[in-house]
Amino acid sequence: xxxxxxxxxxxxxxxxxxxxxxxxxxxxxxxxxxxxxxxxxxxxxxxxxxxxxxxxxxxxxxxxxxxxxxxxxxxxxxxxxxxxxxxxxxxxxxxxxxxxxxxxxxxx
Amino acid sequence: xxxxxxxxxxxxxxxxxxxxxxxxxxxxxxxxxxxxxxxxxxxxxxxxxxxxxxxxxxxxxxxxxxxxxxxxxxxxxxxxxxxxxxxxxxxxxxxxxxxxxxxxxxxxxxxxxx
Numbered sequence: 001x002x003x004x005x006x007x008x009x010x011x012x013x014x015x016x017x018x019x020x021x022x023x024x025x026x027x028x029x030x031x032x033x034x035x036x037x038x039x040x041x042x043x044x045x046x047x048x049x050x051x052x053x054x055x056x057x058x059x060x061x062x063x064x065x066x067x068x069x070x071x072x073x074x075x076x077x078x079x080x081x082x083x084x085x086x087x088x089x090x091x092x093x094x095x096x097x098x099x100x101x102x103x104x105x106x107x108x
Numbered sequence: 109x110x111x112x113x114x115x116x117x118x119x120x121x122x123x124x125x126x127x128x129x130x131x132x133x134x135x136x137x138x139x140x141x142x143x144x145x146x147x148x149x150x151x152x153x154x155x156x157x158x159x160x161x162x163x164x165x166x167x168x169x170x171x172x173x174x175x176x177x178x179x180x181x182x183x184x185x186x187x188x189x190x191x192x193x194x195x196x197x198x199x200x201x202x203x204x205x206x207x208x209x210x211x212x213x214x215x216x217x218x219x220x221x222x
Contacts, residue, residue, distance in 0.1 A: 002150070004150075029207070030206065030207045030208040031207055031208045033207075033210070033211070035213075040215075041145075041196050041198070041215060041216040041218070042110075042213065042215045042216065043198060043200075043213035043216075044110065044213070045210050045211055045212065045213070048208075048209075048210045050208070086150075086151065088151070089207075090206070090207020090208070091207065095153065095164065095166075096151075096153045096207060097150075098150040098151040098152075099150060100148075100149070100150050101150070
């Protein structure tokens with residue numbers, strides 16, 4: 001069993017749709033990271049959060065520490081949002097656990 | 109542009125070759141990381157350096173040898189690799205070597221072992 005489970009694995013949406021990607025984890029954490037990876041490999045950190053909710057533009061990330069669950073929401077999705085979204089959970093040491101990623105395709 | 113550069117971007121090497129991957133960060137960070145990303149698998153943390161000291165080595169085979177001469181530079185020396193080592197190798201840096209700090213990733217080196 002993976003320490004980090006993401007769902008769905010693949011997601012196709014029409015432009016403008018509201019998108020939710022989920023992440024569940026089983027380890028104790030100091031913070032949870034949401035990463036975005038575009039074709040070609042480059043990874044960008046979107047959010048790092050340890051409680052509550054964060055918003056950046058059309059992206060919103062929430063976390064429920066008690067339930068060990070986080071969600072990434074994209075409002076008014078756009079084709080340029082097409083990427084792989086990865087949930088990363090560091091434990092209280094130096095170890096990081098990564099989800100397998102959610103591949104999002106937004107169709108015009 | 110994340111402030112983390114990696115060279116080369118692509119590398120093809122035979123199993124008997126010796127090569128090195130280079131990573132440089134211009135962010136004033138004190139921690140640097142090597143990750144491996146194989147097709148259809150999650151990112152795998154390989155090594156962590158915090159203030160030039162190696163603080164994590166996730167059972168990586170000795171054919172991968174990291175070097176961190178200072179907080180801005182990180183190398184991954186490769187020798188006698190296997191075809192299953194073909195993957196995207198990503199470097200990252202953060203202010204400190206703990207998970208509560210945001211990581212900045214380089215563009216990666218796409219390695220093919222023939």
